[in-house]
Amino acid sequence: MVGPYPTCGDAVVRDRRRNPEESEMELATQRAPDPVGTTPDPVDVGPDLADIDADLAVEMLRRMLRIRRFEEATIDLFHAGELPAMVHLSIGQEAAIVGACLATGVDDYMTGNHRSHGHPIAKGARLDRLMAELLGRADGVCKGKGGSMHLADFSVGSLGESGIVGSAIPVATGAGLAADVLGDGRICLCFFGDGAANEGVFHESLNLAAVWRLPVVYLCENNGYAVSVRADDLTSVPDIATRALAYGIPGVVVDGQDVTATYRAVAAAVARARAGDGPSIVETKTYRFHEHAYGLKLREAYRDDAEVGTWSADRDPISLFTARLLADGRTDRARIDAVRAEVDVEIAEAVEFARRSPYPEPTEAYRDLYHEPEGAGV
Amino acid sequence: MSADTASAPARRRSAELGFLQAIQQAQQEEMARDERVILMGQDLRANVFGAAAGFLAEFGPARVRDLPLSEAASVGMAAGAAMAGLRPIVDLTVASFMFGAMDQFISQVAKSRYMFGGQARLPVVYRQALYYHGGTAAHHADRPYPMFMNVPGLKIIVPSNGPDLKGLLKTAIRDDNPVLCFEDANLWGRRGRGPAPADDEHLVPFGVAAIPRAGTDVTVIGIGGGVKLALEAADQLAADGISVEVVDPRTLVPMDWSTIVASVARTGRAVVVDPANRTCSAASEIAAHLVEEAFDALRAPVLRVTTDDIHVPFSPALEKQIYPSTDKIVAAVRRTLGER
Numbered sequence: 001m002v003g004p005y006p007t008c009g010d011a012v013v014r015d016r017r018r019n020p021e022e023s024e025m026e027l028a029t030q031r032a033p034d035p036v037g038t039t040p041d042p043v044d045v046g047p048d049l050a051d052i053d054a055d056l057a058v059e060m061l062r063r064m065l066r067i068r069r070f071e072e073a074t075i076d077l078f079h080a081g082e083l084p085a086m087v088h089l090s091i092g093q094e095a096a097i098v099g100a101c102l103a104t105g106v107d108d109y110m111t112g113n114h115r116s117h118g119h120p121i122a123k124g125a126r127l128d129r130l131m132a133e134l135l136g137r138a139d140g141v142c143k144g145k146g147g148s149m150h151l152a153d154f155s156v157g158s159l160g161e162s163g164i165v166g167s168a169i170p171v172a173t174g175a176g177l178a179a180d181v182l183g184d185g186r187i188c189l190c191f192f193g194d195g196a197a198n199e200g201v202f203h204e205s206l207n208l209a210a211v212w213r214l215p216v217v218y219l220c221e222n223n224g225y226a227v228s229v230r231a232d233d234l235t236s237v238p239d240i241a242t243r244a245l246a247y248g249i250p251g252v253v254v255d256g257q258d259v260t261a262t263y264r265a266v267a268a269a270v271a272r273a274r275a276g277d278g279p280s281i282v283e284t285k286t287y288r289f290h291e292h293a294y295g296l297k298l299r300e301a302y303r304d305d306a307e308v309g310t311w312s313a314d315r316d317p318i319s320l321f322t323a324r325l326l327a328d329g330r331t332d333r334a335r336i337d338a339v340r341a342e343v344d345v346e347i348a349e350a351v352e353f354a355r356r357s358p359y360p361e362p363t364e365a366y367r368d369l370y371h372e373p374e375g376a377g378v
Numbered sequence: 379m380s381a382d383t384a385s386a387p388a389r390r391r392s393a394e395l396g397f398l399q400a401i402q403q404a405q406q407e408e409m410a411r412d413e414r415v416i417l418m419g420q421d422l423r424a425n426v427f428g429a430a431a432g433f434l435a436e437f438g439p440a441r442v443r444d445l446p447l448s449e450a451a452s453v454g455m456a457a458g459a460a461m462a463g464l465r466p467i468v469d470l471t472v473a474s475f476m477f478g479a480m481d482q483f484i485s486q487v488a489k490s491r492y493m494f495g496g497q498a499r500l501p502v503v504y505r506q507a508l509y510y511h512g513g514t515a516a517h518h519a520d521r522p523y524p525m526f527m528n529v530p531g532l533k534i535i536v537p538s539n540g541p542d543l544k545g546l547l548k549t550a551i552r553d554d555n556p557v558l559c560f561e562d563a564n565l566w567g568r569r570g571r572g573p574a575p576a577d578d579e580h581l582v583p584f585g586v587a588a589i590p591r592a593g594t595d596v597t598v599i600g601i602g603g604g605v606k607l608a609l610e611a612a613d614q615l616a617a618d619g620i621s622v623e624v625v626d627p628r629t630l631v632p633m634d635w636s637t638i639v640a641s642v643a644r645t646g647r648a649v650v651v652d653p654a655n656r657t658c659s660a661a662s663e664i665a666a667h668l669v670e671e672a673f674d675a676l677r678a679p680v681l682r683v684t685t686d687d688i689h690v691p692f693s694p695a696l697e698k699q700i701y702p703s704t705d706k707i708v709a710a711v712r713r714t715l716g717e718r
């Protein structure tokens with residue numbers, strides 16, 4: 001089924017540790033296109049894949065496709081009236097998510113936000129149980145009690161997504177603390193948006209993680225907007241990663257449409273974290289192709305159709321990466337087509353699984369409040 | 379081992395146990411028993427608040443941590459650490475400081491287990507003093523436990539004496555759920571002492587009320603420092619031949635409804651003493667519950683002796699009058715007996 005990709009992240013981490021200079025990160029070592037208000041760079045197939053293992057490269061594509069197809073399926077379900085609520089889509093942001101998750105191991109922790117589907121998918125969670133959760137079914141990963149904004153799958157290290165913007169940032173910090181105290185070698189990957197970086201807990205958590213040198217990678221998916229507000233309207237700096245300076249930790253900006261760029265930057269941050277050198281910020285400049293939430297119609301236009309069109313035509317992370325894979329030569333069209341076909345089947349099966357799954361029994365609403373089985377009686 | 383160390387537990391047990399010793403002992407014993415238990419708080423390593431003497435030396439800096447002035451991150455971080463295998467105790471010092479972390483308490487600490495369908499386990503304890511009645515004014519003197527009673531997913535303990543505090547805190551540290559421990563600072567010093575428990579496995583179960591004084595005419599249910607006031611009022615009323623039963627729920631979530639209802643069923647009258655603000659207080663919840671579940675037994679309205687709905691003023695001349703007092707309890711008991 002949807003088995004997590006084995007050790008690719010760890011392999012790179014080990015390499016990096018042997019050569020510590022390589023993992024040194026400096027602010028803005030890599031320039032990335034600014035998502036807001038500018039025309040994206042001309043189409044560029046990107047750097048070659050020489051240092052990326054062929055299987056890993058295919059896995060990157062597979063996981064990006066899973067996110068894309070999973071969310072396209074939710075669009076169909078939305079129009080069919082089968083979704084109980086709106087969904088916040090990550091379409092357009094797949095490279096940032098997959099690059100980051102594949103740079104961590106299956107035992108590593110992860111927290112996320114309201115744009116909640118891509119993170120557990122990239123971490124290797126079962127698609128069918130995620131889809132069942134979106135439909136509010138009993139086999140949902142949270143038994144139908146979390147829903148689209150709050151997916152969690154502890155079996156792949158996902159400690160949960162959060163609908164209260166920024167509120168999972170301290171939780172990720174705590175997972176890093178536990179890993180540090182228990183010495184189990186894990187790290188925590190913390191996804192958040194540019195909007196979340198203005199919440200107070202962001203500052204508190206980064207300071208705390210930095211003074212305690214906790215093994216946490218703070219991964220900003222800067223898609224240029226918080227709902228309708230351009231990041232540069234209400235955020236004091238163009239790059240969230242520059243805030244790393246304030247905490248005395250590395251901050252790096254990468255092209256979030258380039259899966260290997262995110263992968264390399266996060267792998268370096270993970271190596272640093274595992275070596276006991278503390279947290280980092282990796283900021284990925286990315287873009288959401290759909291509305292803030294699918295089905296949400298905002299009355300006033302806040303971004304150009306042309307801007308959206310340019311990004312989706314020229315900076316689609318999946319098209320860009322597919323082109324690179326073909327150019328690379330270690331992978332061919334047949335293998336890519338096979339991966340696409342496999343993912344399509346997985347998604348179709350996930351939707352069917354979700355549809356077949358019953359709604360939870362009414363008594364389920366009264367379970368899981370407390371850990372004791374008798375807890376519901378409290 | 380020297381004779382000195384060997385006799386230490388014995389010496390300890392012969393003493394009366396106050397609040398600070400109770401906290402010190404509970405935390406020390408549980409940290410020694412389970413190395414996943416860690417202790418965090420502001421100004422903790424220097425033992426500024428007096429309940430962590432020797433902890434840094436005994437347990438080391440990884441398990442005994444000073445926190446920055448970051449209440450929200452501290453509260454959420456402890457929750458994340460609990461989900462990832464630790465059993466943190468967070469000393470938030472003054473309960474008013476919880477307000478800066480309300481989102482974390484509610485959105486993360488209380489909801490994570492439920493929202494994720496039972497995947498999360500949150501063995502974490504938050505300790506905070508109810509620091510009122512001392513001229514600290516409105517910013518330090520809140521008694522916010524009823525607000526948290528309104529949030530499912532948390533357990534809430536409000537001990538009224540040192541031995542209970544020790545036993546409840548040890549139970550809290552072993553519990554796999556988030557527990558909020560409210561320590562009524564009016565019981566610090568001699569006022570909250572009680573006989574030291576004989577054994578180190580002294581655990582007070584949650585949801586089991588104590589009846590520190592049996593009586594037949596009126597049940598007075600006390601919360602935290604309200605228990606001591608209720609006992610004093612009971613002494614006064616006994617001189618007039620009025621027999622008061624005092625019930626101490628000890629934990630507000632879970633609440634020992636059966637003991638409370640049974641007591642009121644015997645006496646037919648109830649007064650609830652709660653240092654919290656009146657509206658939506660723990661007293662309000664208990665009164666409503668008694669009306670629903672013990673209406674037939676009631677021979678008089680259930681009365682609440684609470685703090686008036688006012689912020690805490692600074693001047694002692696203003697502050698003292700707003701809280702429950704022995705006199706107010708005596709008057710309420712007399713009213714339930716039809717006296718004016």
Ligand SMILES: Cc1ncc(C[n+]2csc(CCOP(=O)(O)OP(=O)(O)O)c2C)c(N)n1
Nearest residue numbers: 115163164165193194195196223225226227
């Ligand atoms: C505390 C809080 N305030 C406001 C909201 C409403 N809200 C939901 S998503 C969002 C924007 C978040 O922006 P960002 O962090 O950049 O993430 P993005 O949606 O762009 O992925 C807002 C304001 C919320 N859910 N939580």
